[in-house]
Amino acid sequence: MGEGLAVLAGSLDTVRTMATRDIYETGFDEDVRTESSANQCPECDGRVTTNAVETVCEDCGLVIDEQRIDHGPEWRAYDDECERTGAPLTVARHDRDLSTEIGRGTDAKGNGISGQKRRRLARMRREQTRGRWRSKAERNLAHGLGEVRRLASALELSDTLRDQACQLFRSAQNEDLLRGRSIEAMAAASVYGACRCNGRSELLDDIVAVATVGESRVTNAYKTLNQELGLPAKPVRPTMYIPRLASDLDCPEQIRRRARALADAAEDAGVTTGVHPAGFSAACLYTAGQEAGRWVTQCAVAESGNVIPTTVRAHYEILKEQVG
DNA sequence: ACGATTATTGCGTTCTT
């Protein structure tokens, strides 16, 4: 009995430890990305990975190719109830771009319009504009999607990613997550969520930098978004910080490559779970610098990674063990 | 600058109300 309890206590301890180390490791277990060693980034010769939506350089973040999914037109049998045709729908506009615009000046044949007819058209246009938003919710949706589009454009995200963000915003509104939160905050959170779900290296700071609201509000919105919708967000990995920190420190190409290799090896070895990604990344750069003969100090890399030298030191020790 | 030691923080678990 006593022995059994001891064993149970031991296993519980292990479980708890693992749970604690899981903070930065939540999300997908399997990595859907596949490496294509044949491809190299034209900008920096970095390694290139391809996922479901795009091919992107891991070093500089350059998007090399997008794999758009085009299922072609829908061909259906005659006994199907409906046929669909026309321009593709988009999730990026509140009315999916299906609304009618009433032009001015000319009719369909390009002839001029005058007099009574013009006044009638003007009235129709006014009513059309008034009736465009059937409800407050729809108005909010249009506002939110506009903001998402603006953010996506400011961050130079791909159309695919932008549409995912728009879809997230729609879901957020459908789940009534906007209550008590600003539309701008949820829009920013949607963009961030889309980035995280695709394993992109954009950080919260990057989104906040172009957002119109403060970081805390975006954080709050993203938290609820993540909780309520159960986002398949991928963990933030140390390798995501390497290019950022490297350019921040004017790092030589060779050292950056070495730091990447170190970070990759560490991730494979599973020693990066539960640690501050930026801190570990900073340690990788420091270690690579040491190997190449004292390139930067611990303090320097720590500062650019927004951590303290102690943290860099702790991971530096681990990296030395790894190498040796 | 680097290393060692101590303090703080944030987390999930577990016990309690």
Added chain:
DNA sequence: AAGAAAACAATAATCGT
């Protein structure tokens, strides 16, 4: 079921060399 508390790992702060 919700909150308090003890326990733990990672990080920050501090001091000494």
